[in-house]
Amino acid sequence: MLGLSGPAAAEQPSGQEALAAAWDSDAGFDCSVLDGVAAPDSPEGWFEFSLWANHCYVFHARAVRISSEGARTLALSHEVKDGVEREVAQFLDGPPLVFERRGRIGRGGWAEEGSEVPASPTAIMTHLSDHYRLQLDGSERIAGRNAVRLDIEPLDSLRYGHRLWLDRATALPLKQLLLDDNGRVLETFQITELENAYLHDGHVRLDELRQAPPDPWAPGWLPPGFAPQPVSTRSSVHDDAVGHRLFSDGLSSLSLFVEPLDADGQVLSPGMHRLGISFAAVRHAELGGQPMQIVAMGELPPQVLLQIVEQVEWQPERVAGDVDDSAQESTP
Numbered sequence: 356m357l358g359l360s361g362p363a364a365a366e367q368p369s370g371q372e373a374l375a376a377a378w379d380s381d382a383g384f385d386c387s388v389l390d391g392v393a394a395p396d397s398p399e400g401w402f403e404f405s406l407w408a409n410h411c412y413v414f415h416a417r418a419v420r421i422s423s424e425g426a427r428t429l430a431l432s433h434e435v436k437d438g439v440e441r442e443v444a445q446f447l448d449g450p451p452l453v454f455e456r457r458g459r460i461g462r463g464g465w466a467e468e469g470s471e472v473p474a475s476p477t478a479i480m481t482h483l484s485d486h487y488r489l490q491l492d493g494s495e496r497i498a499g500r501n502a503v504r505l506d507i508e509p510l511d512s513l514r515y516g517h518r519l520w521l522d523r524a525t526a527l528p529l530k531q532l533l534l535d536d537n538g539r540v541l542e543t544f545q546i547t548e549l550e551n552a553y554l555h556d557g558h559v560r561l562d563e564l565r566q567a568p569p570d571p572w573a574p575g576w577l578p579p580g581f582a583p584q585p586v587s588t589r590s591s592v593h594d595d596a597v598g599h600r601l602f603s604d605g606l607s608s609l610s611l612f613v614e615p616l617d618a619d620g621q622v623l624s625p626g627m628h629r630l631g632i633s634f635a636a637v638r639h640a641e642l643g644g645q646p647m648q649i650v651a652m653g654e655l656p657p658q659v660l661l662q663i664v665e666q667v668e669w670q671p672e673r674v675a676g677d678v679d680d681s682a683q684e685s686t687p
Contacts, residue, residue, distance in 0.1 A: 373392045374388065374403070374407065374477065378477070382438075382558045382560075383558035383560035384559050385557075385558050386407075386410070386557065386559055387556065387557075395526075399484070401491065401526065402489060402519075404526040405505075405526045405527065405528055406476030406479060406480075407476050408525055408527050409433075410435075410440060410559045411435070411555050412433065412525055412527055412553065413435060413552070413553055413555055414552035415432045415550040415551065416431040416432075416549045417429070417430060417431070417548040418430075418546050419547055420543070421543040421545075422543075423541075427446055427447075427448055427449055428446070429445060430443075430444075431444050431546075435555040435557070435559055439560060440457065440559060441455070441456070441457050479605040479606070485579075485580055486510055486514065486579065486580040487507050487508060487514075488508045488510060489505060490505075491505060492505070494523075497520045497522075497529040498529050498530075498547055499548075500522050500523070500524065500549065501522075501523045502520040502521055502522055502529050503520070504521075505521060506518050507606065509536075511579070513579070513659050514604065514606075515535060515656070516534040517531065522549070527546075527549070527552060529545065529549070530546065531544045531545075532544075536656060570613070572642060572647075572667055573667070573670050574611060574668075575666035575667060575668040577602060577663065578655075581604045582603065583600055583601070584602060598614070607654060608654075609651060609660070609663070610653060611651050611667070612648075612649070612650040612651075612652075613647055613649050614648055615645060616646040617646070624637065627661065630652065633652060633653060634653075634657045634660055635650055635651065635652045635660070636651045636657065636663065636664045637649070637650050638665060642669040643671060649667050
C-alpha cells in the first residue's frame with residue numbers, strides 16, 4: 356500500500372524507479388510493484404500512480420453519477436484474469452444499462468502516431484504537462500477513506516478541467532469532477548463504497564497497438580496535443596473506407612465519425628446535440644463526390660467540436676499511397 360513513512364519509506368525506491376523496473380515488454384506491467392512503494396511527493400507522481408492503480412487493483416464498488424441528466428447509481432467491478440482486464444459498470448436505477456470493457460485500447464494510455472511504444476500511463480505523463488497543470492490541494496475524507504485532492508487545469512480553453520480525490524492507500528480515484536472553462540461542474544462521479552480492493556498478483560498486459568487502416572478523410576484541425584489513437588471501426592453496411600477514428604491528448608478523448616448520408620444510416624440534423632455531459636457536433640457535406648455525415652463527439656467544449664467537423668478534409672491519396680506501399684512490399 357502507498358503512504359509509508361519513516362525509515363522504511365527512506366529505503367524504498369522512488370516511484371519512477373519502481374514503475375520503470377516493473378515494466379517488461381513481453382510480460383507486461385508487474386502490479387506487485389505498487390505494494391509498499393513510498394507515497395508520491397508530487398501531483399504528477401500521484402496521477403501516474405492512479406493510472407497504474409486503475410489497471411492493477413481488483414475491486415467491487417458502488418458509485419453515484421450526477422450530471423444534467425440527474426443522479427444515477429452504479430455497481431462497478433474491475434478484475435484481471437491471465438493479464439487481461441475486465442471492467443463492468445451496471446446502472447442500478449433508470450434504464451437497465453450494463454457496460455463491459457475488456458482490455459484498455461483507447462483508455463488508460465496514450466500513443467503518439469507511428470510510435471512503437473505501448474499506450475501506457477507512462478506515455479501519458481510524458482505528454483500531459485504540455486497541455487495541463489497539475490497541483491495537489493489538501494486532503495479530505497471520501498467514502499470513509501482518506502483521500503488526496505488533485506486539480507488538473509487545462510492550459511487553454513480547448514479542453515475541460517478535472518478534479519480528482521485519490522485514495523491515499525491505493526491511489527484509486529474516489530471522486531471525480533469534470534469542469535468547464537468557467538469552473539462550473541459538468542459532472543460528479545463519486546465512489547460511495549469501495550469493497551475489498553486488492554492488487555492483482557501478477558502482470559497486466561497493455562493492449563498492443565493496432566495500426567489503423569488509412570481513411571480517405573482526415574481532420575484538417577485538432578486541438579494541440581490530440582493524436583490519433585490505434586483503434587478503428589468500420590461500417591458493416593458500406594464498403595467505402597469510412598468509419599470511426601479516436602483521438603486523445605492523454606486525458607481527454609474525442610471520436611470522429613464519417614459515413615455516407617443515406618437511408619441505411621442514422622441521419623442527425625446538423626448542429627450541436629447534447630448527450631448527457633458530452634456534446635456531438637454534426638455536419639453534412641460532400642466529400643469525394645458523395646454526401647457524408649460528419650460527427651465529432653467527446654467531453655470537449657462544443658465550439659471545439661464544431662471547429663473539428665467544419666475542417667474535415669477528403670484526402671484519397673492517403674488510401675492510394677497505402678495500397679502502393681503494400682504492393683511494393685509484396686513484390687519479390
